[in-house]
Amino acid sequence: MFSLPVLLYIMPMKILSLFLTLILFSATAQAQTPERHVQLRLMPERTAVKGGETILIGIEQAIVPDWHTYWANPGDSGESMRITWDLPDGFRVSVLRWPLPERIKIGPLVSFGFKDRVLPVQKLTLPETLPDGPLVLTAKTETLVCDEICIPENDTLTLTLNDGNVTDNRSVLSEAMAEIPEESATITDASYREENGKFELTLNVPPPGKVVDAFPYDWGLMVNEGRPELALKDNHLVVRHPRGERPLSDVEAVRVLLIYTDSAGNRKGIDVEAKPDLLPAAQKKTTETTPLTLYAALLLAFLGGMVLNLMPCVFPVLSMKALSLMKMSAKGDAHARLYGLTYTAGILVCFTLVAGTLIALQASGSQIGWGFQLQNPLVVLLLSWLLFTVGLNFSGMFEIGGSFTNVGANLAGREGLKGSFFTGMLAAIVATPCTAPFMGAAIGYALVQPPASALAVFLALGFGLAFPYLLICFLPPVRRLLPKPGHWMQTLREFLAFPMYASAAWLSWVYAMQAGPNGILSALSGMILLAMIFWLAARMPERGAGRALSVLLAVLLISGLGALSWTAVRAHASVAVVETGEAEAFTPQRFDKLLRGDKPVFVNMTAAWCITCKINERTALSSHEVKMLFQDQGIHYLKGDWTSRNADITAFLARYGRNGVPLYIYYGAPDRHGQRPEPVVLPQILTPSIVRNALTPTERTEP
Amino acid sequence: MIRTLFLQALLLVTLAVPALAAPQIGEAAPDFTLTDSQDKPHSLSEYKGKAVVLEWTNPQCPYVKKHYGSGSMQKLQKDATDAGVIWLSINSSAPGKEGYTDAKGTQAVIAEQKSAETARLIDADGTVGKLYGAKTTPHMFVVDKEGRLVYMGAIDDAPSTEPSSLTGAKNYVTAALDALKEGKPVAMPVTQPYGCGVKYKE
Numbered sequence: 001m002f003s004l005p006v007l008l009y010i011m012p013m014k015i016l017s018l019f020l021t022l023i024l025f026s027a028t029a030q031a032q033t034p035e036r037h038v039q040l041r042l043m044p045e046r047t048a049v050k051g052g053e054t055i056l057i058g059i060e061q062a063i064v065p066d067w068h069t070y071w072a073n074p075g076d077s078g079e080s081m082r083i084t085w086d087l088p089d090g091f092r093v094s095v096l097r098w099p100l101p102e103r104i105k106i107g108p109l110v111s112f113g114f115k116d117r118v119l120p121v122q123k124l125t126l127p128e129t130l131p132d133g134p135l136v137l138t139a140k141t142e143t144l145v146c147d148e149i150c151i152p153e154n155d156t157l158t159l160t161l162n163d164g165n166v167t168d169n170r171s172v173l174s175e176a177m178a179e180i181p182e183e184s185a186t187i188t189d190a191s192y193r194e195e196n197g198k199f200e201l202t203l204n205v206p207p208p209g210k211v212v213d214a215f216p217y218d219w220g221l222m223v224n225e226g227r228p229e230l231a232l233k234d235n236h237l238v239v240r241h242p243r244g245e246r247p248l249s250d251v252e253a254v255r256v257l258l259i260y261t262d263s264a265g266n267r268k269g270i271d272v273e274a275k276p277d278l279l280p281a282a283q284k285k286t287t288e289t290t291p292l293t294l295y296a297a298l299l300l301a302f303l304g305g306m307v308l309n310l311m312p313c314v315f316p317v318l319s320m321k322a323l324s325l326m327k328m329s330a331k332g333d334a335h336a337r338l339y340g341l342t343y344t345a346g347i348l349v350c351f352t353l354v355a356g357t358l359i360a361l362q363a364s365g366s367q368i369g370w371g372f373q374l375q376n377p378l379v380v381l382l383l384s385w386l387l388f389t390v391g392l393n394f395s396g397m398f399e400i401g402g403s404f405t406n407v408g409a410n411l412a413g414r415e416g417l418k419g420s421f422f423t424g425m426l427a428a429i430v431a432t433p434c435t436a437p438f439m440g441a442a443i444g445y446a447l448v449q450p451p452a453s454a455l456a457v458f459l460a461l462g463f464g465l466a467f468p469y470l471l472i473c474f475l476p477p478v479r480r481l482l483p484k485p486g487h488w489m490q491t492l493r494e495f496l497a498f499p500m501y502a503s504a505a506w507l508s509w510v511y512a513m514q515a516g517p518n519g520i521l522s523a524l525s526g527m528i529l530l531a532m533i534f535w536l537a538a539r540m541p542e543r544g545a546g547r548a549l550s551v552l553l554a555v556l557l558i559s560g561l562g563a564l565s566w567t568a569v570r571a572h573a574s575v576a577v578v579e580t581g582e583a584e585a586f587t588p589q590r591f592d593k594l595l596r597g598d599k600p601v602f603v604n605m606t607a608a609w610c611i612t613c614k615i616n617e618r619t620a621l622s623s624h625e626v627k628m629l630f631q632d633q634g635i636h637y638l639k640g641d642w643t644s645r646n647a648d649i650t651a652f653l654a655r656y657g658r659n660g661v662p663l664y665i666y667y668g669a670p671d672r673h674g675q676r677p678e679p680v681v682l683p684q685i686l687t688p689s690i691v692r693n694a695l696t697p698t699e700r701t702e703p
Numbered sequence: 704m705i706r707t708l709f710l711q712a713l714l715l716v717t718l719a720v721p722a723l724a725a726p727q728i729g730e731a732a733p734d735f736t737l738t739d740s741q742d743k744p745h746s747l748s749e750y751k752g753k754a755v756v757l758e759w760t761n762p763q764c765p766y767v768k769k770h771y772g773s774g775s776m777q778k779l780q781k782d783a784t785d786a787g788v789i790w791l792s793i794n795s796s797a798p799g800k801e802g803y804t805d806a807k808g809t810q811a812v813i814a815e816q817k818s819a820e821t822a823r824l825i826d827a828d829g830t831v832g833k834l835y836g837a838k839t840t841p842h843m844f845v846v847d848k849e850g851r852l853v854y855m856g857a858i859d860d861a862p863s864t865e866p867s868s869l870t871g872a873k874n875y876v877t878a879a880l881d882a883l884k885e886g887k888p889v890a891m892p893v894t895q896p897y898g899c900g901v902k903y904k905e
């Protein structure tokens with residue numbers, strides 16, 4: 001403020017009025033009123049009222065230049081005006097409704113508030129019967145007014161109704177209301193979540209105009225500095241801004257003010273009341289409350305690898321494993337160990353290749369996951385041909401590297417070692433796309449780690465897969481329990497060809513799922529060609545032009561067919577794959593919509609190449625008991641098909657710290673407050689009773 | 704790989720840019736060194752092994768005045784320091800702004816308020832205030848014996864300048880210190896700070 005000498009110097013004319021004012025004040029007031037920065041005034045819509053009416057009351061703040069007061073959420077500092085009415089029984093006031101605030105920046109701090117003048121409004125509801133004569137109501141206010149410094153100013157305001165004076169502020173108040181978000185227009189179909197360090201609000205209904213700004217009513221959700229990013233995603237408005245310090249677990253529904261321009265070009269506000277998006281909470285649960293250490297992940301991966309030997313997924317290579325196991329008994333200790341080591345090496349080499357590719361592709365931004373090798377139709381096709389070839393070999397149609405008739409003697413040789421390496425590789429590539437218990441968490445962990453740690457986890461998994469076999473190779477007493485070699489092994493081998501053919505048939509089916517109906521033709525033609533080639537080769541001399549010619553012919557035919565199949569796949573771009581049955585196909589949009597509803601939701605993430613998934617569906621999810629349960633409880637059943645690449649499903653799996661199928665999640669029905677219980681993640685092996693228990697956890701606690 | 708690392712590095716750099724950082728509950732509280740009213744330097748790290756309270760203050764702010772005028776802040780400081788807690792009051796007002804005092808002026812404020820903190824630190828360029836994302840006076844932070852941040856936010860649940868609001872108010876700092884003493888997690892680790900804005904330099 002100016003000192004008196006300055007005033008004397010620059011404004012001689014004002015001196016007189018100043019003196020007059022001082023004299024007047026000393027004459028009328030005992031103590032001088034402190035300098036005021038905000039003048040408050042109650043502005044009723046009208047003063048002539050009747051019982052039972054509801055009228056609008058404006059509380060005008062006239063603020064001195066350059067100073068400001070605060071909005072409902074003051075921002076980094078400050079405080080919104082507090083008004084406390086002293087009301088007789090039967091009178092009610094609503095909360096204060098505020099017009100659109102502006103950002104006020106002081107140094108690095110940002111406040112939400114008003115300059116010059118602001119007119120918040122509240123509703124006063126009168127009781128049915130009013131006393132006769134004038135009605136005097138009082139309200140106490142605490143108003144913080146700041147420029148650089150802050151001054152709290154307290155007032156007692158008086159409202160006199162029915163005193164005979166006719167006051168009409170209706171036009172002022174209707175002008176004020178035009179700037180205040182309409183309560184009844186509040187958008188409630190919206191959700192919020194935390195995504196990559198940002199607060200993200202998504203509207204599920206179109207906004208009323210072009211949204212230009214957003215302000216949070218609740219503190220600490222987003223930082224106050226800067227203007228939120230406003231984007232349209234699938235025609236839905238998304239508001240994003242860096243997260244504030246308040247944990248989202250502290251809040252329920254949040255309110256955000258959106259500022260938009262309507263069709264007439266007016267600046268308007270609308271409130272949004274958003275509910276939490278339930279997925280991030282679950283994501284938090286799996287990734288934040290149970291952070292795995294590298295050692296824990298290695299241990300889990302090792303255990304998972306061992307359990308994988310017992311999963312249905314291993315079926316395709318079961319016969320090969322069984323056969324190699326039988327051969328064990330015929331070996332000397334040294335050979336057996338060597339055999340076990342090459343098998344392990346085969347698995348580890350394959351895991352390194354597969355995991356290395358996976359890590360590299362993920363680093364380059366591909367939305368892929370464990371089992372991705374079988375998401376490539378060409379790989380599936382080649383694998384089905386490979387398994388078919390192994391079957392032909394078992395059937396005795398041809399022998400690799402000489403006669404196989406003397407099984408016992410021959411397999412101790414070097415070819416046996418190559419064979420065990422090959423068996424290991426095949427075991428790894430075919431048997432691993434599904435996740436087993438323990439494995440899910442370990443792989444989920446691995447893929448968010450630096451490449452070296454990730455690879456270590458995958459190798460631990462591979463080692464776990466090889467370990468039981470290795471143990472047999474290294475423990476002569478165990479090996480001695482195996483039956484003695486003999487001619488029966490040849491019979492067994494021939495028998496085991498049939499599971500191999502079955503596996504080839506299964507992979508052809510997977511390929512047809514990915515490549516379309518024509519895929520089956522190319523898969524089967526390839527098999528017939530292969531059989532023919534091996535038949536020819538067996539009739540050719542050991543060496544010479546005929547042999548070379550047949551090999552060349554084989555390579556040409558197979559690669560030609562492969563190329564043909566590839567074009568078929570490309571043509572069959574978008575594939576509807578797994579038969580969904582009573583389930584609906586999973587899409588993020590459908591899932592979001594169902595979660596906002598009031599029915600329980602069951603999500604099944606599956607793939608055609610995941611045998612574990614198929615068996616769970618057959619024995620548990622499609623059982624009469626479970627079907628009835630789903631029907632009785634009105635459960636929405638969503639099925640996500642990961643047979644071919646699907647970024648949405650990969651992202652969903654990632655939210656649960658997973659990177660492979662199967663994944664089963666049950667979202668219970670919301671309670672009275674619209675809050676769903678924590679989602680239940682079911683195990684990788686299902687039985688009807690496991691499903692029933694997961695779906696009805698509360699009933700069991702009742703006496 | 705290299706691209707990912709580069710992006711991560713870029714992310715770290717951009718995260719470091721905002722004027723106000725927000726420390727994380729459960730993480731190591733950022734270390735700092737400031738001088739007190741006697742020109743004696745204090746580092747947060749030198750108090751490892753003891754619980755530390757950081758109080759952002761500005762003697763001119765009406766909210767701060769509520770807590771000192773009633774003697775409640777002094778009592779809080781005395782109870783805490785008697786129990787072996789280190790209490791550091793920090794003034795981040797810039798020279799020329801409300802509440803700024805040099806070492807000598809700070810001594811006068813301490814004498815006038817009869818405050819009982821371990822030390823009152825001068826953060827005239829606001830570096831430490833911005834490091835902690837201190838927004839208001841008062842704005843309180845509690846650090847445990849291992850140097851981890853366990854509380855940040857308001858001093859109590861009565862955001863008002865009215866002295867009467869102190870009656871029956873729940874003090875969050877007392878609650879946090881009690882929880883530390885009992886070895887329990889702090890029930891409300893983050894609350895909304897209230898008060899005047901910290902008078903940082905522009």
